[in-house]
Amino acid sequence: MSRLQKILIPFLGLVLAFWFYSARENFKPEMLRGKRVIVTGASTGIGEQMAYHLARMGSHVLITARTEARLQKVNGKLSAHTCVFMALHTHRKANPTPQVVERCLELGAASAQYISGTMEDMAFAEHVVKEAETLLGGLDMLILNHVGTSYFGYFNGDVAHVRKLLEINFLSYVAMTVSALPMLKESEGSIVVVSSMAGKVGFPFTVPYSATKFALDGFFSSLRQEFTIQNINVSITLCILSFIDTENAVRAAAELLLVPPAPREECALEILKGAALRRRELYYRYGPTRLPLLLRDWAAELLDYLVRSRYRLDRLQKSQGPAAPPPGSAGVSGAAWAALAPSSALSSPEMLRGKRVIVTGASSGIGEQMAYHLARMEAHLLLTARTEAKLRKVVERCLELGAASARYVSGSMEDTTFPEVVVKEAENTWGGLDMLILNHIGHSYFNYFNGDVAHIRKLLEINFLSYVAMTVSALPMLKESEGSIVVVSSVAGKASSPFCAPYSATKFALDGFFSSLRHEFIIEKVNVSITLCILGYINTESAVRAVSHAIRGTPAPKEECALEIIKSGALRRRELHYPRGAVGSLLLLQAIAPEFLDSLIRSGYKVENIRRT
Template sequence: ILVPFVALALAFCFYSRKEDFKPEMLKGKRVIVTGASTGIGEQMAYHLAHMGSHILVTARTEAKLQKVVARCLELGAASARYMNGSMEDMIFAELVVKKAEELWGSLDMLILNHVGSSYFGFFNSDVGHVQKLLDINFLSYVTMTVAALPMLKKSAGSIVVVSSMAGKVGFPLLVPYSATKFALDGFFSSLRQELVMQNTNVSITLCVLGLIDTENAMKTVSGVFTSPAAPKEECALEIIKGGALRQREVYYEYTSTKFPLLIRDWVPDLLDYLIRRSYNTEKLK
């Protein structure tokens, strides 16, 4: 039974294979990167600068954004600007897209990456926190997408959504965060289907990341989550490549994301058990 299925899957993979990535693909492209004052977003801004893109970065902390913009210009960005504000505020989310329109008149890539701070611990029943995190991590992504779609349709552009393994499978101690990342998968995977049905040439790339060595993540999970962390610089590049190649999903890195997910639908209890085993519960006591 499996043979025709595997043959069909291989033929489909071969047929849908895209061209190889070249940094020139981003030269002169107009790109928004949210959550770019630190971590993976900051590294994405530097890669894009190196490739000669026009960049608009966002976050709340103005001083950090000013430094990121200065570094982007040193690295060769075609132009670099910032907008500071909180993604709790949907008006700010819309204004960022408006700013891109004012600056460039068009947009090629929208990279949605920012994440609100949450706790790393057992669910504390705080519904208000879940709501606030949904606003920052989910609703602002939707708001920016709605505002950017007219420009992206004209430029045949791309939406890149940064998610997590915790958006594909349940992870303990991350209940509100995980909920927001699952929501992204539901919204953007359904929207992708509709864009195809409507012959709209806008790609959506969902990025499924394992643990990455950003300062905030390392501080948060320290001593409790014991899996090794992958480098943020390489992670940032893989996200950009996936967006430029219009891949439906990016898995980084494979051993902590793609491979474990292969067993999710067949033996979910085993995957849950393996995930729980990567926590040092002694540290929680």
């Protein structure tokens, strides 16, 4: 019966959601006439098509992209009373030719301007918004659509590339939002975030890209909750797109995907409709994007199989060359079907006896408790954290409890060299590794987002990029031992939670990265498990200190939580939800009633105790 429920509930949700969105279809082009709109990534693809649609609707359009020549072409196709051409790097204005002005007037835009530059430069992101203020006198809609160049293939271990992609695909979105927010508040405008199915569900061959798109979901979903609480009338529309027939997407993936691409012209129009109607999320095309999300948290392994079945894996092998690892065969395993029903298996402490385990963030809280449980199971332990004095005491206690061995390395994960130092210590000491437990977090605040982009960048370095770096360094040893990676995350990395936008972004990014990497391990037949741990409110010292004044719920015990994480890692489970009932119910509601869940989450906070910034 439980298996049947897990299949029927998502389909019921699909029917209800389809009815809900169909009932609200009342878009009129006049809704965007005269509106002042920024469109980023507008030289090609969906961004270019959005610019054309907005022009026909009589909007004021300011478009941006890297390539000036392409922007001039787009601008030439937009009708305008004034056409201003700007290049950030020269700060010179070029005079438009008569043909460009004539073409601009043909399509009917109230005005059209462009700025060329790279979103790698945060100053450029802010400059675009400043120009909108100067040229348009305000802003009604900010459409964030640009993406950095990445590759479509197996993750190559390049942490620097992931870091660079986060700057373009995520942090520049945040920076532009921060800069534009005063104008958007004044106009009661809209923020439109163009994302992808790879920002909601793990996909193979897009590991860095998926992480950045997941981060967008985490940040903007959290920010939306804060806007609602503060009665800020600025809408946020997250656009979840399927495979679209843009030049870049078709060139990268058309030969490898079994699904046909959807038309970019229609996609662009649907984005604008969703934005004008101030929808929470826009799915295009609806069936291929919404249905997988209903399966995501209730039939996850089945969904993983369906995702992998979309690819021509033999062609990917050829495109990667002879050095590429052979793809595995796809099929619904017994484990996939078994995942539809709850597992009752329990781990035996003997499973971890003699295992070589790294635990990060082990000086206090859940990490400390995991160290003690592992010590009782007679594992070899290497513990890390910032505070050496605390680590020394934890190691001493582990030895008292029966650890086969216990040692520590103290340092900050903000230091990009430290993750490799920790893994090297394990290699030099043990000659191998069986389990990598990634549990550390950087300090953040529990409050309304304060606009500090530098803080998010720092938090990404600690909470996300160091996890990636440690995984890359440890992977050769884990492949040899057929070991396990355990990623400790949070319910704030799955659902929209207010007052923790920077933290949520980093935890969502972990889901995107490791869920995508898991696919590649299965395809390559790499026998290294990845367990993502989704935790609710736990009674760690830091969590209680940070949020107890604002959360109505009672925290779950850290000792039991730590043991459940270890069990799940040992049993090589895909995900752990703890406390199971609370987290499981939340994920069910997210699948079938996301707006209701948003309201329910907000009701769980004592908002009056949150200091407004």
